Amino acid sequence: MSGEDKARAANIFDVARLAGVSHQTVSRVVNDHPSVRPATRKRVEDAIRQLRYRPSTNARALVTRRSRTIGVITTGSPDYGPSATLQALTEASRSARYTISITSMLQADPVSMRAAVETLLSQSIEAMVLIAAHRGALDAIQGLDLGVPLVAVDSSARPGFHSVSIDQFEGARLATQHLIDLGHREIVHLAGPQHSMDATERERGWRAALSHAGLVAHAPLEGDWTPRSGYEIGLQLAASRGFTAIVGGNDQMALGAMFALKERGIRVPEDVSVIGFDDIPEAAFFTPPLTTMHQDFAGLGGDIMTRLLELLDDGDLPDAQAPHVPGLVLRHSTAPLHA
Known part of the structure; x- marks a missing residue:
């Protein structure tokens, strides 16, 4: 153990790492649960003694x-x-x-x-x-x-x-591949916030699909999951017109982006295709109804x-x-x- 580890009392996760088991297994050994296999129990008990772990x-x-x-x-x-x-x-x-x-x-x-x-x-x-x-x-x-x-x-x-x-990664990869299969080559991503694990995985999936097709992944535009952020990014995109398709990080941001495009006279899907993520109940009633990824x-x-x-x-x-x-x-x- 490092000096820092020795300076603090061992916890259940330390025991689990040393014994090579889950912390739930350590809990069962501590509480004498009968379902733990003898060999596993011995490894945990040895780790408890070695670390001088004192259960709460x-x-x-x-x-x-x-x-x-x-x-x-x-x-x-x-x-x-x-x-x-x-x-x-x-x-x-x-x-x-x-x-x-x-x-x-x-x-x-x-x-x-x-x-x-x-x-x-x-x-x-x-x-x-x-x-x-x-x-x-x-x-x-x-x-x-x-x-x-x-x-x-x-x-x-x-x-x-x-x-x-x-699987957020695979969902976003499939969404992007759908657009690639339709012939789109300039596909932008309206991403969720950086701290979100789902947003990170969806961005990875978008990048993976573009890379596999030999297409360029330009820097994604970050929103905060709300229709307002999608609308504001949609206005930016409408001014650039350097794209033909949008992968929305979720349906709400896709909705906001579609509204902004409509305000600027850009038609969906005639001029720009938009796909969302989540399949919220309202997705089927947008104008036009939103293509999206359904989560079970x-x-x-x-x-x-x-x-x-x-x-x-x-x-x-x-x-x-x-x-x-x-x-x-x-x-x-x-x-x-x-x-």
Whole structure:
């Protein structure tokens, strides 16, 4: 261990790293859960002795109770994707005869995250879900000694977490490929905010599709998920006219951009094709109806609950599982490039 590691008390994540298991497995060993294999139990016990780890007495007590309650932490603003994920999880938990307790925060700083975790643990939850809007939420929770299983909704598949997700990278790649297949070669990206993991993955997918086709990826234009930001960027694009297609980071920004183009006399899809992301309920009723990428939030909610139940039965599982891939929904805002 480094000098810095020795200077602080070991936590459950230190034990997990040394033993080569998940922190949920460490929790089960600490609480003498019968589902842990003998060889795994020995590795964890050896790591506990080596690091002189002292489990939280509160964590010991909380894990032994059966409350049939799942704690959920959401971060960031209540955008469509996180809200739809939470709704889907609520339905899935009800089907599994669990209730959920929710705490939300706009900024996921370490102090706020610790307070949220302590609030949920005080309610004797059996497991925890983090619906992370940005990377800071994962940073803030990673160093906490939870004592209960955690599943993160994390499109970046960051190591060290049991995660479920929708494949934002592949969704954006497919969206961009759709435009390439229609003959478009100058395809701009209206990106979400830099701190967003989903925005980062969607930008990567856009770049990958262009690179594979030998096309240039000009610097994306960053919005904040709102129609207003899409509208303002749309005005900038209308003044440049150096493009024939737009990949919107989400449907709301695509809607704002389409409105700005219309104001400037640019027709969609005759002059510019626009594709969105999310398939919000209003997408089919835009003018024109928006081609977009549909995300299976119901399936995601089921995956989260299934993962939690697996962890409650056996903590020694792989961190990530195969993500859902968004599906292309063809409407009228995209069309073949006219010569």
